[in-house]
Amino acid sequence: MEDFTERVVTILKEVPAGTVASYGQIARLAGNPRAARQVARVLHSMSRKHGIPWHRIVSAKGEIVIRNGEAAFEQEERLLEEGVPVIAGKRVDMERYKWDPGNDELPPHTR
């Protein structure tokens, strides 16, 4: 596994339950702001084997953008279980639930 991918995997694992992050946000944290699609690629192909919390990643707009309908539904379910509301079955309020790496401790739904 290459450097960049390694960092992406590490960062993905750090996204706390009860929050979400965007593809671009992970790419930026991993050092390449333009590599959002890489994050998608990593999630698609490596989530299973690496135990990545794939359901906590949404688009910059807060939308569930996964293509597969069944997986999209599973993502919604998992988010709901963690206390993250999914509006109209599609969108998370990023204002409130977006992961703030400097503020890991308290889950948004408790603030």
Added chain:
DNA sequence: GCCATGGCTAGTA
């Protein structure tokens, strides 16, 4: 070649 993006704009209401 693949991938689960993002950001900006034109065009509508």
Added chain:
DNA sequence: GCCATGGCTAGTA
């Protein structure tokens, strides 16, 4: 809705 974007897995030979 359009289009520029980039690192590289999984699976085969």
